[in-house]
Amino acid sequence: MSKIVVKDLVKIFGDHPEKALKMLQEGYSKEEILKKTRQTVGIYNINFSVNEGEVFVLMGLSGSGKSTLLRCINRLIEPTSGTITIDGEDITRAGPEVIREIRRKKVSMVFQRFALFPHRTVLDNVAYGLEVHGVPTVQRREKAAQIIETVGLKGWEYSMPDQLSGGMQQRVGLARALCNNPDILLMDEAFSALDPLIRKSMQDELISLQNSLNKTIVFVTHDLDEALKIGDRIALMNNGTIVQIGTAEEILTRPANDYVEKFVEDVDRTKVLTAEGVMKPPDPVIFLKDGPHVALRQMKEHGISSIFVVTRDLRLVGIVLAEDALRAVKEQREDLKDIIIEGVPKVSIDTPVIDIIPVLAETRLPVAVTRDDNKLVGILVKGSVLAGMVRKGENIA
């Protein structure tokens, strides 16, 4: 279900956006509009929806409008035209009281430079949202202490923010955003100000936290690796508008235009491409009921030296080698069972290539790609992985 739906959103900065808006609709460029009306088009033609429980990443370089867009969602910035609906309610036309309610209950925000209140303890920072909502002191502090424990800062409740390291400060920022138990988290470059190592661990933590909390998260970042790592879907922004929306893999393998191609060309493909992207279809295979004759004929026909054996519903059993099949035929055995090698190397379908390579290196057999239920969905051999990587690379280079 769509939690947030954004339609035709436009933000124009300036005192007289009407004329600029009209020019925009007539198809003038941002630059022309700036020159003629002295109004700056912040974002335009923005359409997307975020599903419940999804991590949706807005990615782009600075000045691409991603932070402006994020701030439109909780109306810290007033959109010029278009609509944003949250749970079916159009918030673009809501009055200040309704907006306050939404900010207190439904939508929280985490800021790039943490934006903790320096005159308040960690506890009172975290409890701030409940405080402005009028929750009594004892209750709100109890709730805040609980959240502080969740983010791993137990014992620091009465410290002041400047006594904490950057990573810890952002945990406080995250706790503050979680304290009023919102459905939606807006995260504005939340980890960008942290050291790379701490950033990585915060990303991991957000992912594991998200697994238990299942919030709807809109995450702004300029870091492609971060976007690919935490985003279920990514919207790539350039110059005030969205140029492509898709999963990490879609954006890498099917870039919508030159800009996206350029943007993604530096990505370490092996971290993003998964087994699914580089495997061959599982063909041929033989079934458990087939004998050595069938196995040998299939291998000859396809010019291969081994073949996977599956059950009738395609669950992986093992592999048969050509020399074993040949010997079985010579010895006139009818059953495959004696010659099946079980415990073949296998990887699951979403394993990144970077983790497949060592598996391939250690075996001379092909590697099976399976789903969670052990169904064989693909085959990896050294050649196909390399070819897959090069193939995906060609579009981009």
Added chain:
Amino acid sequence: MPKLPIGLWVEMAVGWAQVNLDTLFDFITLIISALVTGIEKIFLAFHPLIIIAVVFVLFWFIANRRIAVGTAIGLYLIYNMQLWKPSIETLALVLAAAALALLLGIPLGILTARSNLAHKIIMPLLDFMQTMPAFVYLIPAVLFFGLGQVPGLIATVVFAMPPTIRLTGLGIRQVPVQLVEASDAFGSTEWQKLIKVQIPLALPTIMAGVNQCIMLSLSMVVIAAMIGAGGLGNEVLTGISRLDIAKGFEGGLAIVLMAIILDRVTQSISEKHKVKI
């Protein structure tokens, strides 16, 4: 080109106010003189040594030891020079003037920070108030409020209020945008944002304004004495008119002592509220 009768216009305006706003001025006079004499009476109700002891203990806790000891010595010196009563008169005038200036100045400062229009209107007025020689607005003050402490206090407020407004406005404007944004993002009302975030973070700057306000009030005491405000300013004026070096110097020294005491104690309070942003 004929001379514009600017002076005449002001005179007419003052004359009009004198006639038509008479009741208002009487009312203000009543309140202010009650305030000033009230403060005076409290301080004069006890023996100076008791006051000195109380102030010493109080400052020990709200400021620090050094300031408490220095204050006690300074106050004893004033008592010893037999300038206790005029000093208390001056103190009452300064405290009342500062209180009024803060009461008006802090809200106005907040207003200038929140509204660009208010900022544009108030700032030139402040320039006017600060640069127009203080003697000039003594004249209408006397016309409106007669001679004595009240016109002295009004003139002092006019002179001492601008830095309070400026520094309050500055302090609030200097609160980092991201903190204001964070406060908004969690659904604060404008009032909650002001009370819970902006004022606490602007407090060191606002306190600097309070400090300036008190210092400027003190610098007006001699001028205010010219229209009968009494106090230490009177001692100095008498010293000048009689060419009495001893009297003039002692009066001046007492003013300096009061200034240093008030300055150090307000500074130390503002230090204590300082938060690293």
